[in-house]
Amino acid sequence: MTTAATIHPLRLATPLALFFTLFFAIPLVLLLGVSLQTGEGGTLGLTQYARFFADGLGGRVLFRTLLIGLETTLGCLLLGYPLALMYRSAPGWGRSAITLVVLLPLLTSVVVRTFAWIVILGRQGLINTTLQSMGWIDTPLRLLYTEGGLIVALTQVQLPLMFLPLAGTLARIPPNLEDASAALGAGAWRTFVRVTLPLSVPGALAGCTLTFAAAVTAFITQSLVGGGQMLLMPSYIYQQAISLQNWPFAAAISMVFLAAVLAVLALIAALGRLARGAAHV
Amino acid sequence: MSVTRRSLLGSALTLAAMQMFPGLSRAQARPLVYAVFTGSWEVAANEVLVPAFRKANNNAAIVLDPMLSMDQIAKVRASAANPSIDVMLHDPGPALVAIAQGLVEPYPVDKSQYYSSLIPAAQEPMGPAGFFQVVGLTYNPDTVKTPPTSWADLWNPIYKGRVGITNMNSTLGTGFMVEIAKMHGGSEKDIEPAFKQIAALKPSLAAVAANPGALASLYQQGQIDISPGNFNAIQILKAQGVPVEFVAPKEGAIGFKTTMHITKNSPNQELAFRLIEIALSPEVQTKLMEAPYLIVPTNKNVKMTGEIAKVLAKDQDDLMKKFVFQDWKTINQSRAAWIDRFNKEIAT
Secondary structure, eight states: OOOOTTOOOGGGGHHHHHHHIIIIIHHHHHHHHHHTBOSSTTOBOSHHHHHHHGGGHHHHHHHHHHHHHHHHHHHHHHHHHHHHHHHHTSOHHHHHHHHHHHHHHHHSOHHHHHHHHHHHHSTTSHHHHHHHHTTSOSSOOOOTTSHHHHHHHHHHHHHHHHHHHHHHHHHHSOHHHHHHHHHTTOOHHHHIIIIIHHHTHHHHHHHHHHHHHHHHTOHHHHHHHHOTTSOOHHHHHHIIIIISOOHHHHHHHHHHHHHHHHHHHHHHHHHHHHHHTTOOO | OOOOHHHHHHHHHHHHHHHHOHHHHOOOOOOEEEEOOSTHHHHHIIIIIHHHHHHHTTTOOEEEOOOOHHHHHHHHHHTTTSOSOSEEEEOHHHHHHHHHTTOEEOOOGGGOSSGGGBOGGGOOTTSOEEEEEEEEEEEOTTTOOSOOOSGGGGGOGGGTTOEEEEOTTSHHHHHHHHHHHHHTTOOSSOOHHHHHHHHHHGGGEEEEESSHHHHHHHHHTTSOSEEEEETTHHHHHHHTTOOOEEEOOTTOOEEEEEEEEEETTOTTHHHHHHHHHHHHSHHHHHHHHSTTTOOEEOBTTSOOOHHHHHHTOSSHHHHHHHSBOOOHHHHHHHHHHHHHHHHHHHOO
């Protein structure tokens, strides 16, 4: 029996599957087990989950975290898409330049990048001193430790994750499709909306998935730019697990967070399936 | 010699196995791991404690693992039978937690040379208090012309929008809240008055720092002008030229007994004991007391001089009289509920 040369047997994935099962799936199941501990004796139950949703605090923290993630994803999309289009129509050296500029931040630690934002957004930071020297404001604006400041910082930090899949997908769209569209009489904007945009949806979805997951779990940036007054899910988990040593409750918060993020990602994937019906090559 | 894929794979796997299972390759004892606080404590340990230890112990290998108290407890608890930390450094609250969870080896008091020369308050059989941390008011002398004198000055309207505090995750934050509560009729059992005061302070707050390290860096960025603060934490900033000063409030600066413990089941029990002995010795304590470390000593034979004598206390007796010590056993019982309350009031 001959098999096509491009079909690889599934068993080639066994080492990775084993690694995944041992170091990801099994600990996840153990975490689920810890989250079911009620805290008194060896009984199991849903007490920790009930505690999370009681009196609304957990729900508020979760909602706020997911909202910040969605706003960051939107920001990355709005900024990353033009960048990816520029990348596609750039000459060879231009492409290298753009790739370098986008990837260079990834080569530094996220702590360094976040501290740069503290310097920019602070009371004596770049923005405030510039605005003050131009006479537009008298007292420094409060930019740091606000949700707006956090979203801006997260958008910049996660932008490469949006740019790379998008640029890859856009580069694979055959350019003669747009030529054909122009030849048939469509203007530049109409070509973009009816041809380029629908074909780039898979890349945009991949970018959104990566950016959202990275933004909601960005513990360092949330903690440094958001400050102690903004309690988000990662900080809540850390606080309960480390400062209070309450492992069952922290495990329950983690499982709720995991379920919520998976739900949002499933939503994004469902939107993608809807959009994919609109255009195909 | 031809390098085939097979031989390369074989060598790579062997090297990996040697790394993962060091018992197979060499019988080498693990270096002593000392978990010291981050920031100025790590610098002090690196420059004073480690050289003194190595000189007295034949250049024994020692590694510093900088992390805060509760992180140390989490790390040790995760592998209690074979801990990756040999000597822990703790604030009073976490020290009680560590002892209650059975993570600490009792200190061999009868073998100790310096234990009896510590001031009585520092003699803890589960781990002696080598140092004190001091919490009071820190402020920016360039923008705050008259130094504050009391905790109540934080509520002074002239500091509106320039006040910083930390959340209650840390010993600093919790200790501060207990002091405020005591000023308004509360105690270590009930800090309800403190929550009311913080709610009143909310409009004045420039920032709520996520941890004491972030609080210190707020002075560097000019975000705040006045806050409760740790005497040691600002020394590094002062050394870098950041304008920040410490003042003990008239109600009394809070003293935190900072204890060193030998971890239970540590493979380096003897070396751990020797490290703590070195930290208790008068020579090392005198050096740590001087600038730029300014760590308050507990050995009776150390004469308090310099900045510490000027700003904090003239000698150990003066220290015991002037500092406020809090009952952490009582505080620990309510900490979880207080942190939840703080979350609700401030952080959402």
